[in-house]
Structure formats: structure tokens, C-alpha cells
Amino acid sequence: MIKVNNLFYSYTKHGDPAVNDISFDIKKGEIFGFLGPSGAGKSTTQAVLSGLLKLQKGSIIIDGIPREGTPGKAFFNRIGVGFERPNVYKKLSGYDNLKFHASLYDRETEDPMKVLEMVGLADEAKKKAGAYSKGMMQRLGFARSMINKPDIWFLDEPTMGLDPNTANSIKGIIRKKQKEKTTIFLTTHNMFVADELCDRVGFIVDGKIVAVDSPKNLKLKHGKAVVNIEYSDGNVLRSKRFEMNGKSKAEMQKFIGEHDVKTIHSGEPTLEEIFIQLTGRGLE
Amino acid sequence: MRRILNLLKKDVLLGIKDVFILLEIIFSVVIVLIILFLIPQNIDSEETVFIYDRSGVINRFTDRFGSQNIEMDNELFVDSRQEIIDGMKENKTALGVIITANDDRTFHVELLTQPYTSETMTEYLEVNLEDLFSIFTGTYPPDVYRSVRVTALQENIRDEIPFNKQLLPAIMLMMVGMVGLFAMISVTGQEHSEATIRAFRVSPASMTEFLLSKHLMLLGVSLITFSILYIPVIGLSGYFQGLLIILLTVILGSSIGIILSAFFDSPMSSVGWVLILMLVFSLPAVSLFAPVFSPGWLRLIPSYHTLFGLDAAMFPDNNAQIIWQSAGLLAGIDIVLLFFSTWIFRLRIQREL
Numbered sequence: 101m102i103k104v105n106n107l108f109y110s111y112t113k114h115g116d117p118a119v120n121d122i123s124f125d126i127k128k129g130e131i132f133g134f135l136g137p138s139g140a141g142k143s144t145t146q147a148v149l150s151g152l153l154k155l156q157k158g159s160i161i162i163d164g165i166p167r168e169g170t171p172g173k174a175f176f177n178r179i180g181v182g183f184e185r186p187n188v189y190k191k192l193s194g195y196d197n198l199k200f201h202a203s204l205y206d207r208e209t210e211d212p213m214k215v216l217e218m219v220g221l222a223d224e225a226k227k228k229a230g231a232y233s234k235g236m237m238q239r240l241g242f243a244r245s246m247i248n249k250p251d252i253w254f255l256d257e258p259t260m261g262l263d264p265n266t267a268n269s270i271k272g273i274i275r276k277k278q279k280e281k282t283t284i285f286l287t288t289h290n291m292f293v294a295d296e297l298c299d300r301v302g303f304i305v306d307g308k309i310v311a312v313d314s315p316k317n318l319k320l321k322h323g324k325a326v327v328n329i330e331y332s333d334g335n336v337l338r339s340k341r342f343e344m345n346g347k348s349k350a351e352m353q354k355f356i357g358e359h360d361v362k363t364i365h366s367g368e369p370t371l372e373e374i375f376i377q378l379t380g381r382g383l384e
Numbered sequence: 385m386r387r388i389l390n391l392l393k394k395d396v397l398l399g400i401k402d403v404f405i406l407l408e409i410i411f412s413v414v415i416v417l418i419i420l421f422l423i424p425q426n427i428d429s430e431e432t433v434f435i436y437d438r439s440g441v442i443n444r445f446t447d448r449f450g451s452q453n454i455e456m457d458n459e460l461f462v463d464s465r466q467e468i469i470d471g472m473k474e475n476k477t478a479l480g481v482i483i484t485a486n487d488d489r490t491f492h493v494e495l496l497t498q499p500y501t502s503e504t505m506t507e508y509l510e511v512n513l514e515d516l517f518s519i520f521t522g523t524y525p526p527d528v529y530r531s532v533r534v535t536a537l538q539e540n541i542r543d544e545i546p547f548n549k550q551l552l553p554a555i556m557l558m559m560v561g562m563v564g565l566f567a568m569i570s571v572t573g574q575e576h577s578e579a580t581i582r583a584f585r586v587s588p589a590s591m592t593e594f595l596l597s598k599h600l601m602l603l604g605v606s607l608i609t610f611s612i613l614y615i616p617v618i619g620l621s622g623y624f625q626g627l628l629i630i631l632l633t634v635i636l637g638s639s640i641g642i643i644l645s646a647f648f649d650s651p652m653s654s655v656g657w658v659l660i661l662m663l664v665f666s667l668p669a670v671s672l673f674a675p676v677f678s679p680g681w682l683r684l685i686p687s688y689h690t691l692f693g694l695d696a697a698m699f700p701d702n703n704a705q706i707i708w709q710s711a712g713l714l715a716g717i718d719i720v721l722l723f724f725s726t727w728i729f730r731l732r733i734q735r736e737l
Contacts, residue, residue, distance in 0.1 A: 173588040187583035203390035
């Protein structure tokens with residue numbers, strides 16, 4: 101569906117590029133996560149793909165058609181873009197915001213009220229967006245991005261700043277859209293969101309892609325399975341971690357025999373640990 | 385077309401909710417009331433002076449030399465101090481002079497001023513009085529005044545047009561014409577600050593449509609405010625010609641506003657440029673009120689043509705060609721500015737994330 105080859109983007113003529121020679125592809129109906137710390141080049145990549153920024157070097161091929169220059173109306177009719185910062189008219193109501201955006205498209209759009217219901221804002225539909233809380237505005241921005249029933253949906257930190265319940269309902273909408281064959285490009289620095297939602301993820305640091313694979317494969321390839329044991333040491337509860345390999349396994353069996361073991365938990369590495377292992381950098 | 389109408393609907397709705405349109409209408413109503421009821425129709429720049437001549441020196445002088453040798457157009461002779469005070473209470477720009485003869489054949493002159501009379505004015509009057517008394521006492525001949533009399537060219541040419549109406553072209557320029565400049569910077573600045581322009585850029589609508597809708601909204605507001613100012617003061621005479629000139633000026637102002645907003649993120653950051661432009665655009669008003677001052681460079685400022693075009697539309701005097709010349713020039717500048725401002729705005733915005 102989307103094929104990106106040797107993409108390059110620089111904001112200055114002679115400075116370090118924000119995105120440097122990256123290549124990846126996204127299949128139809130896939131959720132592709134772009135993970136990296138702030139300033140890694142995630143948003144710039146998304147901006148070039150969504151047509152906000154001009155393609156400087158490299159190629160973007162969508163449905164077999166290479167992009168030339170600035171994308172046209174046909175492309176913008178097909179995409180939805182959710183930004184990290186909500187982009188809403190604060191003086192207009194939530195309903196009027198969506199109604200206005202829907203009026204910009206040449207294709208069938210969602211009913212604004214239905215979308216507001218989906219994001220839990222139906223009761224606040226007639227209220228000025230300026231009177232919304234930050235989380236509500238974030239949800240309105242998210243709702244705006246799907247008003248045109250996009251085939252390709254770009255989402256930048258869709259759950260940032262949301263309470264766990266709302267974040268879960270947003271994740272539910274994203275999964276539902278995936279089932280309807282929407283291709284989703286998601287940028288985040290939240291590994292749990294990526295792990296939960298994405299079919300595949302790309303790790304990006306300093307404008308370069310370090311790894312691309314499914315979260316499961318990344319963990320299998322680069323992570324180590326571990327066992328956490330909690331035991332009693334006199335009156336104190338302590339814990340010890342063992343890797344699940346030959347030598348460590350024998351040590352663990354011996355440890356269990358010699359200690360007053362209270363709990364044993366097997367564990368797999370988190371995506372964040374894999375990211376740190378591969379890039380040498382944290383995500384914040 | 386459908387998209388432009390939807391954009392326009394949104395811009396008008398935002399204009400109403402921002403109170404911008406309402407404020408424009410209220411200001412226009414206030415200004416028109418000021419023009420009609422507070423600014424006088426005729427303004428005599430020379431203050432009236434009430435004279436109570438207890439010494440009789442002025443009478444003696446006019447009896448001896450004749451009154452033609454001393455010009456007293458704005459002087460009123462009264463018979464008591466109280467009459468001066470009453471007169472000054474009624475005429476807030478009037479002054480008073482009481483002349484008393486001393487025993488040693490000198491005079492005592494008491495100058496009565498208003499609380500707000502400037503020191504410069506008082507000094508000026510003192511010099512004049514000294515001058516006058518040197519004539520009365522014969523220290524220099526009164527004939528000297530006749531030899532330096534100057535008659536200004538074109539004097540009284542606009543006397544038949546009431547003063548309050550004469551102000552209207554300049555008020556229109558600032559209140560209606562230049563609103564495009566402020567308002568365009570403000571409305572595009574708001575789209576920047578709320579980042580709504582980013583959401584717009586990933587929609588199928590074009591930046592040309594985005595700007596065109598804002599131009600149309602400002603033209604609509606200008607049509608309303610122009611009518612509020614024009615019709616009660618002038619009537620319908622020259623209304624459409626004046627409207628044409630003002631709408632062309634609004635397009636000019638809003639195009640410059642677009643250029644500024646392409647370089648500045650918020651209205652506040654461009655305020656210095658706005659003030660400079662306002663100052664430059666107001667300069668041709670000097671030429672309108674003092675036609676003797678009309679250097680060639682002043683005609684290079686587009687507002688010169690707005691002012692003289694409006695003036696010609698409001699006060700017809702076989703000068704219709706000025707209206708069409710001004711409209712033609714403004715339209716020419718508008719076409720260039722419309723294309724340039726759209727191009728530069730699109731170029732700048734493409735580099736923004």
C-alpha cells in the first residue's frame with residue numbers, strides 16, 4: 101500500500117537532516133507504529149507522508165503510484181491526520197468543528213454526531229471547543245481526523261494525555277478501523293500503546309530506522325525470557341531474576357531448593373527494553 | 385464553490401463569535417454619531433476675543449484713523465467683565481481682554497483665558513497685544529500691515545462642504561479600508577495559534593480557497609461598515625463609486641495583511657510593521673486637507689488614491705475622472721498583491737510543520 105524508499109528531509113540547508121535515508125513499507129489494513137524519542141524524526145516522516153511537508157529526496161509510492169511534487173486533492177480526500185496537538189476552532193462547538201471539516205471533502209463523510217458519540221463527546225456536542233478539557237479537545241481532534249472515513253490514517257500520539265478509560269476507547273476505535281481495512285501509520289513514544297496496537301513497528305533514532313518488525317518478533321529476536329522469584333529472607337521479602345538459558349536455569353533450580361520461595365513469575369522483555377538494547381537510548 | 389461557501393460560513397461564524405464583526409459595526413455607528421452630532425459642520429480656526437475697553441483707546445483710534453486700518457474680524461466689544469465671562473462660558477474657544485487706562489497714560493491689559501488655553505497661545509496673544517498697542521500709541525505706522533498681506537491660493541475652495549463631512553474620506557480609510565490589514569493578520573494569526581491551519585492543509589481544500597474566503601468575509605464586513613458611515617452622512621450620492629474605492633482598498637489592506645502573516649506567527653509580532661504601514665498610509669490625508677501640499681512621492685502611496693477617489697465620489701465637482709483613475713490604479717495594485725500574497729503565503733506555509 102505505502103512504500104517509502106530512501107526518504108530524506110532537512111529543515112536547514114547545511115544542518116543535520118531530520119529524516120535521513122529511511123525505507124519501509126506498510127501493507128493495506130496494517131497498523132504500522134513508528135517509535136522513537138522526541139526529535140527522532142517521527143513527526144517529520146509523518147508530515148512528509150501526509151503531504152504537510154514537501155518531499156525533498158527519496159520516493160513515496162502509494163498503491164503503486166509514485167508521488168510527484170505536492171499531493172493532489174485525490175490523496176487528501178483519502179487520508180486522515182490526527183496531530184499530537186488538537187487542531188480545533190475553540191470558538192466553534194465540537195459539532196460545528198466536525199461539520200466544517202466534513203464540508204471540505206469531496207467524498208462521503210461520517211455523520212459528525214456519530215463520530216462525537218464514538219469519542220464520548222456527544223453530550224458536549226453543542227459546547228464551545230474552547231470550554232473543553234485538554235483530553236476532550238484531544239478527542240475532538242482525533243474525531244476530526246476520521247471524519248472523511250480515511251483509507252490511510254496518520255495518527256500522532258493518539259492517546260497522549262488521555263485517562264486510561266478514554267485511551268482504551270480510542271484504541272478500540274483504532275482497532276475497529278483496522279478491521280474495516282484502514283491502513284494506519286501511528287507515531288508514538290509510548291511502547292505499551294505500540295505493543296498493544298501495532299502489527300509492525302519501526303524504531304527510529306536521529307532520523308534513521310534501526311529496526312522494523314512485529315513487536316513479538318523483536319522481543320523474540322532481541323529479548324531474553326526471564327523468571328522472577330520472590331523469597332523470604334528472615335522477615336524480609338526479596339526478589340531475584342534469572343534468565344531462561346542453560347546455565348542460569350540450573351542456578352535457578354538450585355536457588356529454589358535452598359530458599360523459602362514465595363512466588364515465581366515468568367516474564368518477557370518489554371518493547372522499551374528492546375528499544376534501549378537496540379538504540380542505546382531511552383524513549384523520553 | 386461549495387467549499388468556498390462553507391469556508392466563508394465558518395469565517396463569518398468565527399468573526400461573529402470573536403465579536404470582531406459586532407465591534408466593527410458598533411465602532412461605525414459611534415463614529416457616524418460623532419460625525420453627525422459632535423463634530424461641528426463649520427470650524428472657524430480663529431478664536432473669538434471679547435474686548436472690554438474701559439480706556440476707550442480703540443474707539444479713539446478708529447475715530448481718528450478709520451476702522452479699515454485695523455482688522456478685527458473675530459473681536460467682539462462688550463460693556464462689562466461679566467459679559468466676557470458669560471461669552472467665554474458659551475464659546476469654549478473664546479478669550480477675553482480688558483483694557484484699562486493707567487494714570488501715567490499707560491495701559492493695563494488683563495487677558496482672560498480658558499482653563500485649557502495653551503501657554504503658547506497665551507504668549508502669542510501677548511505679542512499680538514503688544515503689537516496692537518504699539519499701533520495705538522503710534523510707535524509704528526499701521527500701514528505696514530497692508531504691505532505684507534498674503535492671500536493663500538485655493539483658499540475657501542472647500543468652504544461650502546461642511547467640515548464634518550470633509551473628514552469622512554480619512555475616517556473611511558482608517559475605519560474601513562485599513563481594517564483589512566488588521567483583521568487579516570488577526571484571523572490568519574488565529575489559525576496559526578490554534579494550529580487549525582495544519583488540519584486544513586491536510587484536507588482537499590486549497591490555500592487559495594482558504595485565503596479567498598477570508599478576503600470575502602472582510603469585504604462583507606467592509607460593505608456593512610461603509611454603508612453605516614456613508615449613508616447617514618452623505619446619502620446615496622456617489623455611494624457605489626465610494627464603495628468600489630473602499631472595497632479595492634480593503635483588498636489591498638488584506639493582501640498586505642496576508643504577506644505580513646506569512647512572516648509572523650502572531651498579530652502581536654507584526655505590530656511594528658502594522659504601525660509603520662498605518663503611518664505611511666495616513667500621510668496622504670495631509671494633501672487632502674491642504675491641497676497645496678501634494679508632492680509626487682505622496683501619489684506613490686496607494687491610500688492617496690483611496691482618499692482622493694472617495695473625496696471625489698462624496699463631493700462631486702466635475703471630478704468623476706478622479707474616481708475612475710483611482711479605482712483603476714487600486715485595482716491594478718490589488719491584482720499584483722493578490723497573486724503575490726497568495727504565492728508567498730503558500731510558499732511560507734509549506735515549510736511549516
